[in-house]
Each structure stands twice: as structure tokens, then as C-alpha cells.
Amino acid sequence: MVDRSRSELTSYSPVNAGALLAIAIRAGIGSPPRTMRQWMTDEFRVPDGPYVGEKFRFERQPIVSLWVDEIDSGRWVEHVFTGPSQSGKSLAGYVAPLLYHSCELNEKLIFSVPIDEMAADKWEADIRPVLEASPRLRRLLPVRGPGSSGGTIRDRVTLANGAVLKIMAAGGSDQSKAGYTARVLCATEIAAFSEASAKSVESDPLRQILARLRAATRESRRIFLEGTNATEQMLPHSLKEASSQSEIRVECLHCGEWILPIRDDLHGWQDAQNEIQARDKSAWHCNKCGEAFTETDRREMLLAAKLIHRGQTINKRGEITGDLPPTTRLYFQYNAFHNLFLTAGDIGYDCWAANQLEPESTARESAEKELCQFVFGTTYTPPIHTQTDIVSVDAVEDRRLKIPRGIAPEDTIKIVLGVDVGEKQCHWVLAAFRECQSLHIIDYGTADVPAKERSLRDAIRSCIVDIVTQFAAGVSRDNTNQKIPLDAAYIDSGFQPDAVFDACRELDSTVAMLPILGRGMTQMERRRYSLPTKTGNTVREIDRSGRWHVSRVRRAGIDQLTLDSDAMKLLVLSGLGLPLSTSGSLSLFAGPHSVHKRIAKHLTSEQLITEEIPGQPPTQRWIKKGANHYLDATAYAATAALRSGWSPERARTDDSDHPESWSTS
Numbered sequence: 001m002v003d004r005s006r007s008e009l010t011s012y013s014p015v016n017a018g019a020l021l022a023i024a025i026r027a028g029i030g031s032p033p034r035t036m037r038q039w040m041t042d043e044f045r046v047p048d049g050p051y052v053g054e055k056f057r058f059e060r061q062p063i064v065s066l067w068v069d070e071i072d073s074g075r076w077v078e079h080v081f082t083g084p085s086q087s088g089k090s091l092a093g094y095v096a097p098l099l100y101h102s103c104e105l106n107e108k109l110i111f112s113v114p115i116d117e118m119a120a121d122k123w124e125a126d127i128r129p130v131l132e133a134s135p136r137l138r139r140l141l142p143v144r145g146p147g148s149s150g151g152t153i154r155d156r157v158t159l160a161n162g163a164v165l166k167i168m169a170a171g172g173s174d175q176s177k178a179g180y181t182a183r184v185l186c187a188t189e190i191a192a193f194s195e196a197s198a199k200s201v202e203s204d205p206l207r208q209i210l211a212r213l214r215a216a217t218r219e220s221r222r223i224f225l226e227g228t229n230a231t232e233q234m235l236p237h238s239l240k241e242a243s244s245q246s247e248i249r250v251e252c253l254h255c256g257e258w259i260l261p262i263r264d265d266l267h268g269w270q271d272a273q274n275e276i277q278a279r280d281k282s283a284w285h286c287n288k289c290g291e292a293f294t295e296t297d298r299r300e301m302l303l304a305a306k307l308i309h310r311g312q313t314i315n316k317r318g319e320i321t322g323d324l325p326p327t328t329r330l331y332f333q334y335n336a337f338h339n340l341f342l343t344a345g346d347i348g349y350d351c352w353a354a355n356q357l358e359p360e361s362t363a364r365e366s367a368e369k370e371l372c373q374f375v376f377g378t379t380y381t382p383p384i385h386t387q388t389d390i391v392s393v394d395a396v397e398d399r400r401l402k403i404p405r406g407i408a409p410e411d412t413i414k415i416v417l418g419v420d421v422g423e424k425q426c427h428w429v430l431a432a433f434r435e436c437q438s439l440h441i442i443d444y445g446t447a448d449v450p451a452k453e454r455s456l457r458d459a460i461r462s463c464i465v466d467i468v469t470q471f472a473a474g475v476s477r478d479n480t481n482q483k484i485p486l487d488a489a490y491i492d493s494g495f496q497p498d499a500v501f502d503a504c505r506e507l508d509s510t511v512a513m514l515p516i517l518g519r520g521m522t523q524m525e526r527r528r529y530s531l532p533t534k535t536g537n538t539v540r541e542i543d544r545s546g547r548w549h550v551s552r553v554r555r556a557g558i559d560q561l562t563l564d565s566d567a568m569k570l571l572v573l574s575g576l577g578l579p580l581s582t583s584g585s586l587s588l589f590a591g592p593h594s595v596h597k598r599i600a601k602h603l604t605s606e607q608l609i610t611e612e613i614p615g616q617p618p619t620q621r622w623i624k625k626g627a628n629h630y631l632d633a634t635a636y637a638a639t640a641a642l643r644s645g646w647s648p649e650r651a652r653t654d655d656s657d658h659p660e661s662w663s664t665s
């Protein structure tokens with residue numbers, strides 16, 4: 001049976017010694033539990049290798065000291081540990097936390113592995129040797145049943161102190177993960193937990209297992225996840241964005257800057273003529289001053305390494321400033337520079353050997369994958385082929401017509417407006433669709449939200465009204481004094497819907513206003529668009545092309561358009577690749593080459609790619625870099641144009657039919 005008094009202690013930060021001691025005395029325990037650092041120092045013995053039988057010392061792999069201190073701080077719920085293979089990753093990442101909670105804190109816990117059959121291997125190869133090497137810990141080895149001498153491991157191991165290691169596999173059935181609760185989870189090789197099996201009707205395996213911790217409060221749970229980075233879409237890397245994004249910084253002995261050396265900072269092997277030269281010439285260099293480090297330098301630097309988290313900075317005096325990020329997930333990643341088990345020469349040889357293989361061959365691809373995942377501890381980026389050509393910033397800047405800013409083309413049919421709403425600024429794009437079925441951007445810009453003067457809702461409403469009002473009177477047609485009225489304005493309602501509803505109701509008598517809600521894998525919510533099958537009291541209209549539908553928001557008494565953002569952004573990106581003034585193409589107003597630099601960056605910030613990983617079917621995903629507000633606003637304007645009659649799929653008109661004024665500048 002688990003000692004509940006000791007379990008209670010673990011709800012408190014180990015650094016809060018006074019509170020722990022008081023609880024320990026009341027519970028009849030002689031002293032509070034040791035910190036994980038102290039416990040490892042006291043109890044661990046090296047189970048194999050050149051230091052077999054000796055006491056565990058953090059100095060042999062200094063980054064483990066930083067990791068354990070973060071665990072002891074008590075500030076994190078989830079602890080993600082990833083780095084190169086064969087660098088002590090398993091011992092530090094899941095074995096030590098597992099044994100600390102089961103042996104020192106006497107807690108039951110969940111021990112997760114990719115498949116059931118692996119549990120016995122992990123017990124025999126990773127966990128049991130650590131217990132056997134320690135004079136005191138070996139007393140806790142199971143005396144009977146699974147894990148004991150001759151006992152076959154199935155679904156659990158019970159230590160001599162009564163602590164239970166409940167085994168749950170990523171590949172197990174949904175039922176095998178149900179019906180057992182604990183406060184602590186230790187999982188290894190978590191890349192295998194990334195996706196649910198084809199037979200599972202529940203969420204991915206990691207979420208299923210994490211659900212077994214819900215009997216404990218969020219703050220009291222302790223989750224330890226260890227694994228090798230495979231690709232950006234898989235665990236553990238997929239956990240990085242919403243985490244501490246911690247970095248291990250070392251002080252350069254030459255310039256004094258606190259740096260994070262990476263793969264590009266290993267030099268020497270590139271110019272080697274043979275493997276001996278590759279080994280002897282390789283050295284890590286400072287990415288600030290360029291000076292080389294000896295192995296003695298590297299060890300000295302790592303012994304004094306410091307960990308900073310997302311949003312924090314470190315100055316030359318080694319002072320860390322900045323608040324902790326607002327997350328309870330620690331993401332601890334180290335690389336080949338931090339791994340003192342191998343020298344720069346060892347790594348340089350691996351790089352040189354891979355570089356000798358024929359480029360673009362299967363062998364070269366496999367070697368690069370091994371270098372990324374197992375040597376440098378980074379994700380592997382497979383060969384990428386695009387569904388459409390990747391659109392460059394320069395290509396967008398070149399899509400200028402000889403039509404001034406703020407002027408509508410001569411063959412304009414209707415003018416539409418798209419607005420992307422933000423907390424501090426709203427981005428807008430004014431566009432015209434033409435007889436040739438091209439979409440021309442007449443103007444674009446930003447408007448500040450006056451939030452200091454009023455409530456955020458009223459400030460956003462006011463900002464939207466000001467943007468739309470300036471174009472409501474119309475836009476001048478090219479070469480004439482005639483004004484073309486604004487036909488429709490579609491406003492992003494994903495951030496502050498009530499403010500958008502207010503603005504739409506206020507202006508709907510002069511301009512066709514419509515709130516718009518984007519759905520797709522490009523959005524923050526990463527929710528795919530779902531097209532309704534029929535209209536009714538709520539769904540008012542369904543696009544025959546399947547890209548949007550209009551529904552009634554009953555509480556606000558207003559219609560709202562829900563948009564397939566993926567389809568519309570792909571339509572915009574496709575238009576950037578078509579010849580100017582042809583059906584479906586997208587063009588910009590005149591000006592110097594750099595005038596459209598900002599919108600060009602926004603329009604190319606999200607692009608659809610197809611990834612091909614050897615041995616796996618191709619997969620598509622969106623990649624995003626930088627701000628995308630003008631892309632969103634353009635997609636909204638394009639949606640308004642579609643509902644107003646724009647037909648980009650119509651057969652393209654012959655270029656000879658277009659006036660000379662439509663040619664590029």
C-alpha cells in the first residue's frame with residue numbers, strides 16, 4: 001500500500017523545508033523527503049561503463065544538474081526532456097524521476113512505454129540495473145511477482161516498499177488505459193505516443209494516459225516525458241511551442257557572451273580529406289566571436305552553464321532577467337555541444353562520414369536523419385515538395401500594375417473590404433474584382449485601436465467603423481472622376497465578436513457588413529472547417545463550392561459567415577502565382593519595388609507544403625513564419641468578392657484584350 005503521508009508531502013515544493021518538516025512530524029515521519037538532487041547524490045551508483053560502481057556525479061554530464069534543479073524547484077507540472085541518444089537521456093529523463101517518486105516518496109505511478117512488450121526490456125535494461133547498483137535501493141527490488149527474479153512483467157511492477165509502477169503502453173487498447181489513477185506519470189520514447197491507432201476512437205495515446213491523472217489537482221501532478229526528437233509534428237517537439245522553451249547557455253571564455261552553440265558552430269570537419277583529419281580538426285566555436293573551444297574549455301563552460309526560459313535574457317555578468325513564462329510545462333532540450341560523453345572529434349567524424357555519401361541518395365538521407373535525431377538531438381526535416389510553388393516575397397513585390405494607390409482599375413466590377421481585427425491594431429485590405437476576374441488590391445493599411453480611451457469592445461467597434469466609413473463614399477475609377485461605391489465589408493469576428501457585431505449593425509444600412517469567422521489548420525484553434533449539409537433556421541446559406549456558409553447568431557440577432565480558411569488562403573496564394581490580369585490572379589497598386597515589402601511578407605507567411613518521409617505516405621501541412629494579418633484580411637476581402645460575383649475559376653481572358661495600363665511596371 002502507498003504511504004499516503006509521503007504522497008501528501010509531494011504536493012509541496014521540496015524547497016519549502018519548513019512546511020515539509022511540519023507535515024513530516026505530524027505524519028510520524030522522521031524527516032521530510034530529500035530533494036531529488038540530494039537523493040541521487042546519496043543513493044545512485046553507476047550501473048555500468050567506465051565508472052561502474054562509483055557514486056553518481058553530476059559533473060560527468062553537467063546539464064543533468066540543471067534538469068534536476070528544475071524538478072526540485074516544484075514550479076513545473078510537465079517536464080519534457082530531449083537530447084542526443086546514448087547521452088544518459090533515459091537515466092535523467094525518466095528513470096531517475098520514476099525511482100525518486102517510487103523509492104523516496106513511496107508513490108504509485110504510471111510508467112508508459114510505446115508497446116507492452118517493451119516494458120520488460122526497459123525494466124531490465126534501464127531501471128533494474130540502477131536499483132541493483134545501489135546498496136540501499138536494491139532492498140526495494142520486488143521480492144515476488146512481476147519484476148522479481150523469474151517474475152514476468154505484464155501490467156505492473158510492485159516494489160518492496162509497496163510502490164506500484166503501473167504499465168501503460170501507447171499501443172494498448174483504450175480500455176487498458178482506463179480504470180487506474182495516479183498523480184505521477186513517467187513516459188519514455190514518447191514519439192510513439194504522437195498518434196492514436198486506427199482502432200482507437202479516443203484521443204492520442206498521451207492524452208488518454210494523462211487523463212488517468214485527473215483525480216489529482218493540476219498543480220500537484222508530476223509528468224515526466226522523455227524521448228528523441230523525430231519531426232516537428234511528433235512528440236516531444238510538438239510540445240515545445242506551448243512550453244518554457246528553455247535554453248542552456250554557456251559563457252564564452254573568449255568574449256564573455258552567454259551563447260547557445262548549435263550544429264552550425266562545429267567547424268573543421270568540412271575541409272578534412274579523411275576521417276583522421278575530420279576527427280583532429282573538429283572543434284566547437286563561439287557563434288559570437290568565432291573563437292574555437294578546446295574540450296577542456298567546453299567542460300569548464302558546461303560546469304557553469306545556466307538555464308533561461310522563454311522571454312528571459314542573460315547579460316555578460318550572467319544575470320538572468322525576465323519573468324518566468326506563463327506555462328507549467330518545462331521543455332528541456334540539449335544538443336551535441338552539451339553532451340560531454342562525446343568529443344567534438346567524435347561528432348566531426350560522424351558529420352564527415354555522412355557527407356561522403358552520394359547526395360540525394362537513400363543512404364545520405366538516412367545518415368542525415370540519424371545525425372539530426374540521434375547525434376545533435378534536433379528534429380529531422382524531410383525533403384519538401386510544394387503543392388504549388390512556394391511564393392517568394394520578391395515575386396509578390398513584382399505584382400504591381402501601373403495603377404496608382406487608391407484608384408480602382410477601369411474595368412472594376414465591385415469593390416470589397418476585408419478587415420483583420422487585433423487588440424491593438426486592425427489590418428485592412430481594399431480590393432476590386434475586374435471583368436477579367438482578376439482581384440486587384442487598391443489599398444491596404446492599419447488603424448490603431450483606441451483602447452486607452454474606452455473599453456476594448458467599444459474601441460474595436462470604433463476602429464472598424466472608422467475604417468469602413470473612409471471608403472463608404474466610394475473609390476475613384478482609373479482615368480475618370482467616377483466613384484465606385486464600396487459593395488461589402490467582411491470583418492474578422494474571431495477575437496472580439498460582440499465589438500464586430502456592434503460595428504456591423506451600425507453600418508449595415510450603408511455597406512453590406514458581415515462578421516466572418518475563419519476555421520482551418522492555419523488558424524490558432526487548428527480546427528478544420530466543417531461544411532453543413534443543409535440550410536435551416538440557423539444555417540442560412542451554403543457556398544456551392546464548399547468554402548463557406550452563413551449562419552444566424554441568435555443571441556446577437558446577426559448573420560455570420562464561417563470560412564474555410566485553408567481553401568481561401570490557398571486561393572489567394574494560387575492567385576499570386578498566376579499571370580497578371582488573368583482570371584484568379586492577384587495584383588497590387590503601383591509604386592517603387594520596396595513599397596509592398598510588408599504586405600508581401602504577410603502574404604507569404606503561410607504556405608501549404610507536402611512532406612515526403614521515406615517509407616511513409618506524403619502528408620500536407622501549413623507552415624507559418626511571422627505575422628499574417630494582411631493575408632487574413634486579403635482572404636476576407638476575397639470571400640466578399642466571391643459572394644459579390646467574382647468568379648476566379650472562369651476561363652482566363654486572352655492577354656491581348658487588356659489595356660496597356662494593366663501591364664506590370
